[in-house]
Amino acid sequence: MAMTQLVYYSKNTLDADDRSQLVNLREILEIARRKNGENGVTGYLIFDKAYFLQILEGDKDAVEETYRRIAGDRRHADVTLVEQRPIAQRNFSDWNMGSAMRSVDHEEIYLAHGISGSIDPTKMTGSKILSLATDLRDLEARRNRSAA
Numbered sequence: 001m002a003m004t005q006l007v008y009y010s011k012n013t014l015d016a017d018d019r020s021q022l023v024n025l026r027e028i029l030e031i032a033r034r035k036n037g038e039n040g041v042t043g044y045l046i047f048d049k050a051y052f053l054q055i056l057e058g059d060k061d062a063v064e065e066t067y068r069r070i071a072g073d074r075r076h077a078d079v080t081l082v083e084q085r086p087i088a089q090r091n092f093s094d095w096n097m098g099s100a101m102r103s104v105d106h107e108e109i110y111l112a113h114g115i116s117g118s119i120d121p122t123k124m125t126g127s128k129i130l131s132l133a134t135d136l137r138d139l140e141a142r143r144n145r146s147a148a
C-alpha cells in the first residue's frame with residue numbers, strides 16, 4: 001500500500017466570534033474523525049482564526065479523495081497544497097484527526113517556532129507545519145496523560 005502525507009492550508013471563511021468558531025471546529029472534527037476512521041486517514045488540524053493548516057496521511061488514494069472532499073467545503077477557501085510526499089510510516093498514527101485551536105496555552109510552542117503574532121502559512125514549508133503540529137500534538141498528549 002502506497003502511503004502518502006499531504007500538508008495544506010486554507011482561509012477560514014466563517015467570520016464569527018470565538019464561541020461560534022469553536023462550535024464550527026467541533027462540527028468539522030466530528031465528521032473528520034468519523035470519516036477518517038472509515039478511510040484509514042490520520043492527521044492533525046491547526047486552527048488559528050484566519051487559517052486552517054492540516055496534515056493528512058494514509059493510503060494515497062484515500063488521502064487524495066479526502067483532500068478533494070475537504071477542498072470543496074465552503075467553510076474555508078483558497079485551499080493551498082503545501083506538500084505531498086510518500087511516507088514509510090505515519091506521524092499521527094493514533095489520531096484520526098488531532099486538533100489545536102490556538103489559545104494562550106499554546107503560545108510557548110508558537111514562540112519556539114518563531115511565531116509571535118498571527119500565523120502566516122504562506123511563509124511556512126511543509127516540514128515547518130509538520131513540526132509545529134507534532135509539538136502541539138505532544139503537548140496535548142502530555143496534558144491528557146496528566147489529566148488521566
Ligand code: FAD
Pocket residue numbers: 027028031032033035036045052054066069070071072073074075076097
Ligand atoms: P456532506 O456532509 O454530504 O456535505 C455536503 C457538502 O456540504 C460538502 O461539500 C460539505 O463540505 C458541505 N458542508 C457540510 N457541512 C457543512 C456546514 N456546516 N457548513 C458549510 N458546508 C458544509 N472531512 C474528512 O473526512 N476528513 C478530514 O480530515 C476533514 N478535515 C476538514 C478540515 C477542514 C478545515 C474543513 C473545513 C473540513 C474538513 N472535513 C474533513 C469535512 C469535509 O470537508 C466534508 O464536509 C466531510 O468530509 C463530509 O463530506 P461529504 O461529501 O460526506 O459531505
